[in-house]
Amino acid sequence: MSRSAISRWLLSFVPGPITVRWPERFRACLGALLGIAFTGGATHLLLGPSVGIPLLVAPMGASAVLLFGVPASPLAQPWAIVGGNLIAAVIGVACASWFASPVIAGAIAVAVAICAMFALRCVHPPSGAVALTAVLGGPAIHAMGYRFVLAPVAIQTAALVVAAIVFHAVTGHRYPHAGRQSADKGAAPAATSLGFTHADLEAVLRRRSELLDIDPADLESLLRETQLQAYARSFSELTCADIMSRLPIAVSTTTKAKVARDVLERLGVTALAVTDETSRVVGIVTRKDLVIKGPARKPGALADYWRRLFSGHSALSTDTVGALMTTDVFTADLTQRIVELVPVFTNHGHHLIPVLDASRRLVGMITQLDLISGLYRQTHTPRKLVE
Template identity: 70%
Template sequence: MSRSAVIRWLSSFAPGPIAVRWPERLRSCVGALIGIAFTGGAMHVLLGTDVNIPLLVAPMGASAVLLFGVPASPLAQPWSIIGGNLVSATVGVACASWIADPVTAAALAIALAICAMFALRCVHPPSGAVALTAVLGGPAVHALGYRFVAEPIAMQSAALVCSAIVYHAVTGHRYPHAARRKVDQDAAASVAVAKDGFTHADLEAVLRQRGELLDIDPDDLESLLRDVQLQAYARTFSELTCADIMSRAVVAVSVATRASAAWNLLKRHGVKALPVTDETQHVIGIVTRADLLDTPTFRKISVLWSLRQRWFRRRRDPVRVVGTLMNPSVHAVDAATPIAELVPLFAHYGHHHIPVLDAGRRLVGMITQADLIAGLYRQTSAQQRSAA
């Protein structure tokens, strides 16, 4: 082997770049701190310190890395953690009970645990350490027998998952991680974007051919590839701006508009969000269907209750207005913004409706994901006709 080949081989050990931003890294660290502290504290409260049961087992630290560091991974979902830990603990206790030699028992426990996790679709890498702990944990763990499965493994797994669910909800992350769906794209638009690309069936076929487990949900992988394809597609239309694709007939409301009136506007015009403007047509917020559905006005399902509230409205249930329900943190773009800059807003930051402003920062239009795709499709069709 030549020296250059050795250098290339050694360079392959260098870590790749991490695209995670520093605020997200800090959020993961704080989450792991809270999760492990909560798990240990819950065990202390439930079991006390007099019992001969570890308040924390080492595999929970590895589970915390997945839960808070890479919560979108299929290996970090609740069933993967709880199911993987329980089945691995059961297998480990059984091997420790049946096989006298600890090395043989440990090797067999790991192998059987992996097999069981694949069969039950709950693959969780730290669960291998759970099986190993059941075999090599020492007299205290062996004395627990199958009680080790419930105490501490089941209890600690449940406590860690519960802490992760609450923490991710508070910090605005999706957990458990649901597959991304493009709800704003109809079938025709999806076909238009993927005309010269790939389909979901193509992706499934390639994954079956690879025959290995990828640490990413197939739907997330498809969404990522679609976003990359759309970004590259939009980049080819450098002269196309937001003004070319936006919806100009924008329905806006003021802060004094009643919630019931805003709801009627949403239904009448078939839209999902309304920009909130002031007297000078400057955008100061946005209100969505979810904002309006979360108000007492739309939670009343009893006719008698509604009549009673209407009778005593002034004293008991003041009229809700848009100003108290809107989200003031609205992202807007200029009409001259190239459409390529819209892709990350839709793909990475969760925006579904983006107001468009003129040079005076006044509202002149609105863009949705469907508008973006429809604009690209129209431009492509026009280019094809001119080429013909």
């Protein structure tokens, strides 16, 4: 084995970063402090200073790590700790009485306890220590026999679970941590935006050869949120240059109104950008500007005005776009993110946004259709969850 291979193997033991924030870490430490103190106090209150019955058994410390440190884990749920500890205690006491060798008794007790916990769906790692405590706890524990299952194991387990439920409720955490279930269980399984159903996820998990310490519903929720985060990131990275029409149709300020109207009708658009002789955007002209504002600016006979209005023609060959355009126009830069344009279209009624380069010259145009098409393409483009 080469030195580099050995180095990579040794580096594989380096733990990954813990993403839990410090307030949550302190909350877990406080919960374990209060939980263990309550458990010991409850044992003393119920049993008194009984000789030979420990006020705290060591596995409760390991259980506290799960219940307060990782309360979302399936291994930390109430049935896991209660069922696991009681089953392991019974098996440990039985093995201690059946086998003279403590090593053989302990090995068999732990192995059988794991098998039973898998069968009863109450896998709880500290319960293995409960089985060993029943075997290796010494003469005082052995003298208790099956009473060890009730006191101290059952009493301390119940006290620790009660403490965890109360503590998490007071601090605003969800415990017991029930997986998120579908609101309509009778409905046919629908594919998520990731292209899989909950049944697909469960089928994959069943094919795995190891137990994952996460609820399937939580895993599905995590994947959904990851995909939403990926979409949010990709949308935030999408710029005007990615979706704009790169051959913008614009008219100059000296263009006749009739010509501009003909361009609008030929292209089937609702507005045109207006540029000066240096290709800088100075305004925007819409169908409404050309039909209604024209006759109003050059009053004539009342009958002629209504004829022009309802026929959709201004018939003002002398009017120019510069006289009819709106000069208060919203423009965007090439590198501007499109998420910033959504409120402009939705809240301010814009139908067209000119896109300018660094020299403030017109290089493109974004319509509502361009925006919707860009978002659609971004949503339906397959992308990896982990890059």
